[in-house]
Amino acid sequence: MPFKLKSAYILFLFFISIIVFVIVDHFLSNEIKLLTQDKYLHTSKNLNEQLQETIKNKTFATLNIALSLSENSGYKNFLKNKKVFDIDLKKVSLKLKEHSNFENVWIHLIDKNGISRYRSWSPKKDDNISAVRSELPALLKNPKVSSVISVGIFDMTFKSIVPIYDNGDFLGLIEVITKMNSIAKGFEKRGIDLVILVDKKFKNQIKKPFTKDFLDEYYVANVNAKKELKEIIKKDINEYITIKEYKIIKNYFVSLYTLKDFNNQNMAYFIMFKDINSINLNDIKEFEYFIKFIGILLVLTLITIFTTIYFYNKAKYTTTLEHDVKKRTKELNDLTKKYHQIFEGSKTIKLIIDPKTKNIIDVNNSATKFYGYSKEHFLKLKADDLNIVNKDVLNSFFEKILSNTQNIFIFKHKLSNGEIKDVEVYASPINIDTKTYIYSIIRDITEDLKAKKELEKKQKLFYQQAKMASMGEMLENIAHQWRQPLSTITTAASGAKIKKEFGELDDEFFYDSIDIIIRAANYLSHTIDDFRDFFKQSKKKEEFDLSNVLNNSIKLAHLKKTNIELFITCPHIKITGFKNELIQVLLNIFNNSKDALNNIKNAQKLIKIDIKEIDGFIFISILDNGGGIAEDKIDKIFEPYFTTKHKSQGTGIGLYMSEQIITKHFQGEINVQNENFSHNEKKHFGTKIKIKIPNKSNS
Structure with a gap:
């Protein structure tokens, strides 16, 4: 029936709508701000952890190169005999650059007297560097592996020093120096640009800068630092080297990692720039759309309620209102009927549980058939009566469900006849009449787990068959490797026996024979260990x-x-x-x-x-x-x-x-x-x- 709303009533509805929108917008703005801050804080923490791990890996990699080179016989002979050095360390550095992520590797040989015998980056040699390198006298006196990040006259570098020995004799040191460029390049591949600044207190120490690049008094340690980013930092360097959490400027998300020296003083600042658009905020946007949708629904609901009240107070619209109420009632009944059809008629086991009291509020027919309880008896039970877990453990699971941090669980459930079943539970919170419940869908996986265990058992049998299939070849290898040492043992023992019989067995021959037998026996023992380790599961x-x-x-x-x-x-x-x-x-x-x-x-x-x-x-x-x-x-x-x-x-x-x-x-x-x-x-x-x-x- 056509009708006309009074102007005052329309204004009232408009005023209510504005209030609702203001409240929703205020709530939404605060929540979006907090969620975005959390996202950015997590991103900053993640960037710092990545950089810290990368620096650690670069330190270990530099040390591994030094350890590998320290075993080179050519270096040992050179330091021992002081002959002409026929290994071009510069070529070694170039090979490392070609076959690894290291862009610049400097190798330095120092003899036991502190004399620089060879540098890969300079023709200069035979100078006593122990007088200018404060850490060398202690290392020459008490040789040990040393690995640090330090600032020198050329650059800030990773430096690893390893002693070189020959049959227990200390010959000297090998020093491997790598730079920061590979770290910056690695991050650049991930979409993160680095500007590495060495603290200004080292400005006078860096006399021959490798990159030849400074921002005021701060040395730029990576050659690939972008000019645009350096210009941004240069406007206020102190602002960027004191970032506590993160900073947003232009289209960049900026984070800082401060590298400390052994005295816990600031050595360098790794300023990380990430495209702000590359940080995924889709979940926050979805939350924003959801809240806006709820706000619209709320306004529509209020309009519907007040309009219904208005018509209710109008006698001439009683018939229309009654018809509308009947229609709404029918729709509600239809909706209730559909709910019961979906819930009760489903072949999937379903339960609704009160998380506070642990009471079972509702179950479907599939649940009564599976557990063996009547519905009346079922509704007197608690979740504790089904789950074979500690109450505190069950409470922790409920907390995870309500917070949506975990929704899928594997439990053992007890049936009415005492039988234990393995079940997979899909659970999520639902709201009914302003109260929160836990809605659970349960699947019996007892047979699935049995089948899985059987498959694992068969796989283990396959693995054992594979090793047994190669057993014959292994035994042949053992026999082949044992023939020579066994022959050696037999020959040494027979020789000693014959000399003993003729009275010619002297101590020298006896001990030589015993040494031969011991070496051969040790070889046999090592062979046994090798093959035993292989057959271990x-x-x-x-x-x-x-x-x-x-x-x-x-x-x-x-x-x-x-x-x-x-x-x-x-x-x-x-x-x-x-x-x-x-x-x-x-x-x-x-x-x-x-x-x-x-x-x-x-x-x-x-x-x-x-x-x-x-x-x-x-x-x-x-x-x-x-x-x-x-x-x-x-x-x-x-x-x-x-x-x-x-x-x-x-x-x-x-x-x-x-x-x-x-x-x-x-x-x-x-x-x-x-x-x-x-x-x-x-x-x-x-x-x-x-x-x-x-x-x-x-x-």
Whole structure:
């Protein structure tokens, strides 16, 4: 029925709407501000943690280079014999630049008297630097490994000093110096620009600046610092080197990491610039849209309520109002009926629980069938009666559900007959009549867990079969490695016995024979340890050096005792995982390559191994010239019990288990391809196995 609202009533509704919008907008503005601040604080903390970890990794990497170079026999001979030094340290630095992330590496040799014997960055040498380097006299007197970040006459650098020994004799020191540029470049790849400023108290100390760049009295330590960012900082340097949490300027989010020296004094300032648009604020925007939507609904609800009241007070609209009420009532009844159909009729087990009292408020028919209780009895129970967990633990789970920090749980639930079932619970808070309840959807996973355990049991059996399948070859390797030391022991013992019988056994011959026997016995003992470690089952993840795993695998595969030439590129890379399982993978691949090479007539038999780390992933490539795999079989080699060998030579589970270990235990990838390649200007054809695994220790 058409009608006309009075002007006063319209103004009243307009006034109420304005008040609601003001309240919602005020609340929304404060909440958005707080959420955004939290997001930016988290971003700043994350940037600082990334930088701190990167500096730590660069320090360790510099130290590892120094430790590796300290074992070079050429350096030892030079410091020991003082002959002409035939190793160009500058070329070593360039190779490190070519094959690593280090842009500039300086190498310095110092003899035990503090004389600089060789510098990679300068032709200057044979000067006594112990008089000008305050830390050297103590290191020369008490040699030890030293690794620091310091400011010198050229730059702020990572500096690692390692003593060089020859058979216990101290010969001198090797010093490796790296710079900050690789850190800045690494962050630039992540979309973060760095400006590294050395504290102004070091200005007079940096006499020959590497970057030749200063902002007032502060030295810029990275050559790739953007001019635009330096101009921004230069306007007020003190403002940027004293940032407490973060700063927003133009389109940049700016954060600061302050590097301290050994006296806990400020050494340098890492000012980080990140595009403000790259910080994901979608969750905050969604919250904003949601609150605005609630505000609109609230206004519409108020308008509906006041309009209904207005019509209710108008006698001439009683019929219309009654009809409207009947219509609304019918809709509500229909909605209630639909709720019962969805809730009660669902085959999924559903419960509604009061989080304060732990009372079960409502259950559906599927719940009564699963648990074996009548609905009347069910509604007298509490959540504690179903869950076999400590009450405090259950309370903590309820807190996580109400705060939406966790919504999926695995519990053990007790049925009415006492049977225990494993269940997966999907729970979330819901509001009914202004009160908050927990709405739970429950799935019986008892059989799923049994199947999972059975699958794990079968996988463990597969792993053991894979090792047992290679047991024969391992025993052959053991026998092969034992023949020579056993022969040595027999010969030494027989010689001593004969000399004893003829009365010619003197002390010198006796002790020489005993030494020979002891060395051979120790070798046998080490061999036992190597093979025993291989057959141990890995039960937990550990951090290990990939180069050590590679060497052990080559040793177990007995590759160095064959006519196969090995070409290996493998830096020292730390990785976390199951060490013995990775050895098993490499051993399976080496044994396959060895078998393939034994079946060809090539004069030159090759295995090329290349291992590198790129963007947090380890890439392992193993290439042989064994003639490759038939194209109709290459797609099947990772299938269980498939083998290209004679049945007497292989079971076909080695590469299958290798694929299972890489994909499921290391979350990586493994694939195979045939490849033509050249080596020493000769063409070869063979099989390449490629493995890609994430380096979790750096993730």
